[in-house]
Amino acid sequence: MMLRFVRKTHFAAVSIIVISGEDLIDYRTRIEKFLQNNGLDMDARIAKFVVAMNDCDANIVACAGLDGNIVKCVCVDQTYRGSELSLVIGTELVKQAFQDGHDDLFLYTKEKNKQRFNGWGFSPLVVTKGGVTFMEYNKRKLENYLQSLRSKRxxxxxxxxxxxxxxxxxxxxxxxxxxxxxxxxxxxxxxxxxxxxxxxxxxxxxxxxxxxxxxxxxxxxxxxxxxxxxxxxxxxxxxxxxxxxxxxxxxxxxxxxxxxxxxxxxxxxxxxxxxxxxxxxxxxxxxxxxxxxxxxxxxxxxxxxxxxxxxxxxxISASRVRALMKSESIRPIEALVPKNTFVFIEKYLMTSQKQKEFL
Amino acid sequence: MNLIQKGIAGTLESSDILVIVNPQAGGGVQLSIQSKVEKQFGATIRRVIVEKLEALGVTDVVVDVKDQGALDCVIAARVQAAVYRAAGVDKVNYEVLS
Amino acid sequence: MLSNSYIYLPDSVMFDLEDAVSIAEKDTARLLVYNTLKAKIYGDIETVVRINGVDTPFWEADLEMAVRGGAEVIRLPKTENVNEVKELEIKIGKIEKECGREFGSTKIITAIESASGVVNAVGIAACSSRMVAIALAGFDYLVDMQTERSSGTEPELFFARATVLHAARAAKIDAFDVAYGNVNDEEGFMREVNIAKNLGFNGKSLIHPRQIELLHKAYQPTQPELDHARKVIEAAKTAEEKGLGVVSLNGKMIDPPVIQAAQRVILLADYS
The missing domain is CATH 3.40.50.620 (HUPs)
Structure with missing residues (x-):
């Protein structure tokens, strides 16, 4: 199994490890248990985890996950809270995400944890009545987007x-x-x-x-x-x-x-x-x-x-159209969609039919 | 210096700064700064970054920084490192770093 | 940590590019050290850069940065033999010339971290006019010797300490003892400091700010020692003024070695 030891931290004997792909299968249970012990649920859609591990006993002491451009399952062991470990895994997570090609990152958090993610460089965008805060890493992205919208006002x-x-x-x-x-x-x-x-x-x-x-x-x-x-x-x-x-x-x-x-x-x-x-x-x-x-x-x-x-x-709904496509009944679709859509679907079904015959 | 890819350097730890640079052809220099000490030092951070980019001959770039209270010399170092990484250049030319 | 270490008032500060820096961050670490050196935030504190060993692909770029950045001292880790120091010396001289730095202004400290390093220590210590000190590093050395740290009088380090120290004294340079890894163990640290001090080491490599004050205290002369040293110097002065060849203080003869020792005590008191 390949482990990528990103670096030693200045915390006594803590290593930061980035886990994805097949390695994640081996680690999933351990991460899940760590999250559970801290009252959090595992998210199955996470494709990459940054994990801080104690070198002495190989226990996980902090983790943070990436599901595309969304940060999830961030958790730091009680004994390390208030230390810089949170910022160390935050740094690695941001680097991983940007190296993976994302140019922005989002996360959901409770309002009371807003400060921590502010320290990670995230800015709050909206807060729901239930106290859920939606935060963005690269706030300029939103500003640029709104700017482009304003030009069409x-x-x-x-x-x-x-x-x-x-x-x-x-x-x-x-x-x-x-x-x-x-x-x-x-x-x-x-x-x-x-x-x-x-x-x-x-x-x-x-x-x-x-x-x-x-x-x-x-x-x-x-x-x-x-x-x-x-x-x-x-x-x-x-x-x-x-x-x-x-x-x-x-x-x-x-x-x-x-x-x-x-x-x-x-x-x-x-x-x-x-x-x-x-x-x-x-x-x-x-x-x-x-x-x-x-x-x-x-x-x-x-x-x-x-x-x-x-x-x-x-x-009329798109799902009704898709259901008809699945059963390959093309005629009834004609009444539900505009001409262009129908032509597209017809072509689509014909090609997939050909592919099936070919196989 | 010609940037060919994204460049990241630094950390979010205290007294450090995380710098991400992205080439943008013909778009000039675009800075976005978030800092713990933005009120007092926002202008200084901006000046240091612009100065260092100029010295390196970087003209078209988007720079995103998260500052955790870094000294000027740390800001300079992180900007330079991110630029060198974005340019894919290993050998540093100390003459132009100023 | 890098930028605020001056607040702990050390005698010198060493920037590490070797073990403390992962391979992926060697480039950023160099630029960080370079800009920090250039900013001259350390004032009178001596600046040392520990480069990567000459057996790595990093040491030349490290050296380029350190010499151009104005580091006063280069620390070469894992020094095995005289040839390595010679290679380093030539390279330093070349960079000094290129960047317009005064030739010979960059000093060298070598760290001895292996059996062959210890055996070659006498030659290493004397081989360069840039050499200002030689340091013993315990961890790798003990691995090489197929043993490990004990407590007490540390017999496993005795030969290395004695050899490195003799090499230093013969070459008239300073000698520094091993670093103490457990930053929370003050007692163990002080035990080791006393061993090193009694052997004659000039000091010790430190890895945590809290060790600075402890070390300074240990090397600080006691008040009676200081009082005695001042009297010795005074008596020597008086004797010289009066044209006396031999002086005595409280019935003890004061000869040049005694005067030298007294001067060292006063110097140490000033430093700590």
């Missing part, structure tokens, strides 16, 4: 907004945007960037772009780390109701309310009503609470929940 009384994954773009999405465009002076449409959906971001974006180009008061924005991303709302992509977390939804809602909406002067956010999917309906509920909240530094944003477009007795 339009004047008008009613500025609308929609966030969509469009996995894939359906007539339902088109209907929602059309309704919003009719009610508002301008509508900003934000794509979800994360590439964990069935359709690739690149393809989703193209289909939305083609599907909306005739609406001249609609501005399409590429996805970012700050809107329904792996960072702001990890649960959105997991779709496991046990992991559904109001606090994470709240963070995403607050990011929109405090930073994105003011940058563009957004006054209304549109969502489709959600009768089926629990994660989405809970998210809508939290959105309403935080966007319309009368307190807070940024002006409130009205949430308009629109009844979804129906076809053949039930609502």
């Amino acid at each position: 339009t004047s008008g009384k009613c500025i609308g907004s929609i966030v969509m994954n469009a996995n894939p773009f359906t007539k339902g999405h088109r209907y929602l945007v059309e309704r919003a465009a009719a009610e508002c002076d301008c509508v900003h449409v934000f794509m979800v960037k994360e590439d964990v959906s069935f359709f690739r971001y690149k393809d989703r974006f193209k289909l939305v772009k083609d599907g909306l180009q005739d609406l001249n008061n609609v501005i399409l924005h590429p996805g970012s780390d700050y809107i329904v991303s792996h960072a702001t709302f990890p649960q959105y992509f997991i779709k496991d109701k046990h992991q559904v977390n109001r606090q994470a939804s709240a963070v995403d809602a607050l990011m929109f309310r405090q930073y994105i909406a003011p940058a563009l002067g957004i006054s209304v956010r549109y969502v489709g009503s959600e009768p089926i999917d629990e994660t989405t309906s809970m998210y809508n509920c939290v959105l309403k609470e935080y966007l319309e909240l009368s307190t807070g530094s940024a002006p409130p944003v009205e949430l308009r929940e629109m009844k979804r477009l129906e076809c053949c007795g039930s609502v």
